[in-house]
Structures are given as C-alpha cells and as structure tokens.
Amino acid sequence: xxxxxxxxxxxxxxxxxxxxxxxxxxxxxxxxxxxxxxxxxxxxxxxxxxxxxxxxxxxxxxxxxxxxxxxxxxxxxxxxxxxxxxxxxxxxxxxxxxxxxxxxxxxxxxxxxxxxxxxxxxxxxxxxxxxxxxxxxxxxxxxxxxxxxxxxxxxxxxxxxxxxxxxxxxxxxxxxxxxxxxxxxxxxxxxxxxxxxx
Amino acid sequence: xxxxxxxxxxxxxxxxxxxxxxxxxxxxxxxxxxxxxxxxxxxxxxxxxxxxxxxxxxxxxxxxxxxxxxxxxxxxxxxxxxxxxxxxxxxxxxxxxxxxxxxxxxxxxxxxxxxxxxxxxxxxxxxxxxxxxxxxxxxxxxxxxxxxxxxxxxxxxxxxxxxxxxxxxxxxxxxxxxxxxxxxxxxxxxxxxxxxxxxxxxxxxxxxxxxxxxxxxxxxxxxxxxxxxxxx
Numbered sequence: 001x002x003x004x005x006x007x008x009x010x011x012x013x014x015x016x017x018x019x020x021x022x023x024x025x026x027x028x029x030x031x032x033x034x035x036x037x038x039x040x041x042x043x044x045x046x047x048x049x050x051x052x053x054x055x056x057x058x059x060x061x062x063x064x065x066x067x068x069x070x071x072x073x074x075x076x077x078x079x080x081x082x083x084x085x086x087x088x089x090x091x092x093x094x095x096x097x098x099x100x101x102x103x104x105x106x107x108x109x110x111x112x113x114x115x116x117x118x119x120x121x122x123x124x125x126x127x128x129x130x131x132x133x134x135x136x137x138x139x140x141x142x143x144x145x146x147x148x149x150x151x152x153x154x155x156x157x158x159x160x161x162x163x164x165x166x167x168x169x170x171x172x173x174x175x176x177x178x179x180x181x182x183x184x185x186x187x188x189x190x191x192x193x194x195x196x197x198x
Numbered sequence: 199x200x201x202x203x204x205x206x207x208x209x210x211x212x213x214x215x216x217x218x219x220x221x222x223x224x225x226x227x228x229x230x231x232x233x234x235x236x237x238x239x240x241x242x243x244x245x246x247x248x249x250x251x252x253x254x255x256x257x258x259x260x261x262x263x264x265x266x267x268x269x270x271x272x273x274x275x276x277x278x279x280x281x282x283x284x285x286x287x288x289x290x291x292x293x294x295x296x297x298x299x300x301x302x303x304x305x306x307x308x309x310x311x312x313x314x315x316x317x318x319x320x321x322x323x324x325x326x327x328x329x330x331x332x333x334x335x336x337x338x339x340x341x342x343x344x345x346x347x348x349x350x351x352x353x354x355x356x357x358x359x360x361x362x363x364x365x366x367x368x369x370x371x372x373x374x375x376x377x378x379x380x381x382x383x384x385x386x387x388x389x390x391x392x393x394x395x396x397x398x399x400x401x402x403x404x405x406x407x408x409x410x411x412x413x414x415x416x417x418x419x420x421x422x423x424x425x426x427x428x429x430x
Contacts, residue, residue: 046270067270068277072277072278133257137258155220156219156259159225184251190254191253
C-alpha cells in the first residue's frame with residue numbers, strides 16, 4: 001500500500017502493511033480457538049465497523065447487533081480466511097453483506113437526519129458551522145442507496161482502494177467507480193455551496 | 199489526427215475524474231497515479247474538483263463517532279461462550295463447563311434451526327426403517343432357490359449324515375476359515391449360513407478328533423456333531 005500522497009488529516013482506517021501482518025497473526029490464533037486473540041481483533045475493529053455499519057445502514061439501534069453477528073462469523077470462519085486478501089477486506093466484506101441483509105429485514109423507516117438538520121440550521125449570519133455542514137452532507141448522502149453510501153464511506157473514511165471496495169462489495173471495479181461518480185454528482189449542490197463559503 | 203488527440207484528452211479527463219477520490223486517499227498505484235498527476239497539472243477543472251473533494255472528505259470525516267467496544271463485547275461474550283468451536287478446531291478445545299451438551303448438534307446450529315417439526319421426525323423414522331429393511335435383505339443369502347430341509351431330516355442330503363456343524367467368529371478371515379476346515383480332514387457340504395456356519399462331513403471315526411480340533415481354534419464359536427458317533 002502506498003503512503004498517502006495528498007494532504008488532509010484523515011485517519012487511515014483500513015489496515016496498513018504492519019497492521020496487516022499483525023492482523024493475519026491474530027486471525028490465525030482466532031482460527032485455533034484463541035478467545036483472547038478474538039477479543040483483541042474485536043476491539044481493534046469495533047470503532048471502524050461501528051462507523052461503517054452506521055453509515056451504510058443508517059439505523060444506529062441495529063449497528064451493535066449486526067456488528068456482533070459479523071464478528072461471530074469471523075470467529076466461526078477464521079480458518080477459512082483466504083490469505084490472498086487483507087484481513088480488513090474480508091471482515092468488511094462480511095459486515096457489508098450482513099448490513100445489506102439487515103436493511104432488507106427492517107421494515108422500519110430509516111432514521112431521518114431532518115431533526116438534526118433542522119436543529120442546526122444556519123443562523124441569521126448565514127455562515128454554516130462545521131457541525132451544520134456535516135449534518136447537511138449526511139442528509140444528502142443519507143438519501144442515496146446503501147451501495148453508494150458504502151462506496152463513499154470506504155473511500156473517504158476507511159481509505160480503501162477501489163479494488164478493495166470491489167472485493168468487499170463483490171462487484172466489478174467499474175461499478176465502484178460509477179457509483180462514486182454518481183454519488184459525487186448528487187453532492188454537486190453541496191459542493192458548490194461549500195465552494196462559495198470558502 | 200486532431201480528433202484523436204481530443205479523444206485522448208477527453209478520455210484522460212474522464213478517467214482522472216473517476217479516479218480522483220482514490221488519488222485523494224493515496225491508494226492509486228504506478229501508472230494510474232502518474233497519469234492522474236500529469237493530467238492534474240494541465241487541467242484546471244480537475245484541480246478544482248480535487249479541491250472540492252478535499253473539502254468534502256474533511257466534512258464527511260468530521261462527524262466522528264466515539265463508540266465504546268467494552269459494553270458491546272460484553273454482550274457478545276455469552277454468545278461466544280455458547281458457541282461450539284468450529285469442527286476444524288474442535289479437538290483442541292476442552293469441553294465447556296456447566297451444562298452438558300446432550301446433542302451432537304452445536305447449540306448455535308440448533309438455535310438457527312429451531313425446533314424440528316413432527317413431519318420431519320416421521321420422515322426420518324420411515325427412511326431409517328426402509329434403509330434397515332433393505333440392508334437386511336441385501337445381507338441375507340438368497341435361499342429362494344434352495345429346498346428347505348432340516349439337517350437331520352430323512353430327506354436331507356446323504357453327506358449330511360455323520361457330519362458336524364461349525365460356526366466361526368464373523369470377523370474371521372476367509373483364509374483362516376479355510377485352514378481350519380481343511381484341518382478337520384472332512385469336506386464342506388453346506389454353508390456358509392447367515393451366522394457363518396458350515397456343515398462338514400468327516401470320515402467315520404474321526405468326528406471326535408475333528409470336534410476337538412475345531413473347539414481348540416479361537417476363531418470357532420461353536421462346533422457340534424449332527425449325530426452321535428456310532429461306537430465301534
């Protein structure tokens with residue numbers, strides 16, 4: 001994996017090369033039934049999986065259940081992990097499938113960002129504060145499909161390469177690029193507003 | 199020629215536009231990264247788009263969650279403890295304390311399967327009965343072509359008179375059975391039966407010797423005369 005060429009204090013949430021080998025060792029121990037290794041892996045993945053699932057499913061109340069279901073699969077299937085891919089790619093792939101299944105299962109409406117949005121409407125001065133901008137952005141992204149949200153989340157937050165995303169989502173790389181392209185198009189208004197603010 | 203150059207510029211622009219998010223997150227490699235960098239140097243529109251994406255990413259990442267793994271893992275732990283270890287590692291794990299497992303089906307699998315319906319149980323019972331019955335028939339020798347007779351009956355074959363019956367351990371190898379039968383000095387006139395028994399005709403006067411020899415063999419379960427030897 002290349003080092004980040006571009007600027008911006010964005011955390012690299014997917015595995016770096018060093019972490020990759022550590023995780024592979026951990027997963028081997030999990031495959032041997034080592035519960036301590038599993039707990040270490042669980043704690044390491046908890047924040048990024050929580051964030052990923054929350055952004056893709058948009059149902060915060062269901063995130064923990066889906067996350068634990070995901071990690072239970074990791075526990076059961078650790079021995080079947082194909083070392084040709086990264087541990088993080090494998091785990092996110094399981095989480096993504098679990099998230100899509102959970103979304104299908106739910107018949108409750110998606111939790112709306114409207115309330116958060118309304119409570120953070122810009123004041124008379126007209127300048128959007130950071131939180132307000134975040135709320136507007138989340139509202140717009142929230143209107144997209146789970147597939148588009150997943151591409152955005154995996155690219156911008158988790159720092160995944162498009163090939164990794166294709167592997168996680170089990171789709172062609174061109175589909176990943178197209179989804180991202182359409183997502184950006186839908187965010188065009190937000191981006192042009194932001195440009196004016198700058 | 200000019201048209202080709204324009205096509206190349208357009209496709210390069212389009213490709214760069216597509217790849218910008220991954221140029222931004224530093225995951226483009228080799229030629230792709232070089233092409234994007236080169237195009238960015240000469241395309242103000244893509245430079246502007248990249249600036250927008252930097253802002254977008256910054257806004258997107260800002261809404262950071264601060265989740266707490268401790269509580270969630272505590273809620274997963276009971277499921278983990280109930281979880282039967284996968285078959286690949288099952289032999290390495292000691293049996294869990296507490297409630298003993300009554301079934302070979304792991305608890306999690308039972309939980310997923312739910313209660314087994316009555317019709318499934320009935321179907322399984324019928325299936326087992328059929329398998330058992332067919333298996334029994336296959337294992338029995340075909341006696342339909344043979345006339346029924348008792349060994350001591352008047353209509354029984356002549357050679358049966360003055361013979362003995364010997365039953366071997368079912369696990370005895372055929373070569374061992376043949377050796378023992380040969381050692382009696384007689385000849386097999388019937389068998390093997392379903393219980394691995396043979397009727398052997400031995401020369402007059404050698405019945406007792408043959409019986410003693412047979413009874414000394416560990417592979418022989420039973421060796422009995424079919425008639426009493428005529429005292430001389």
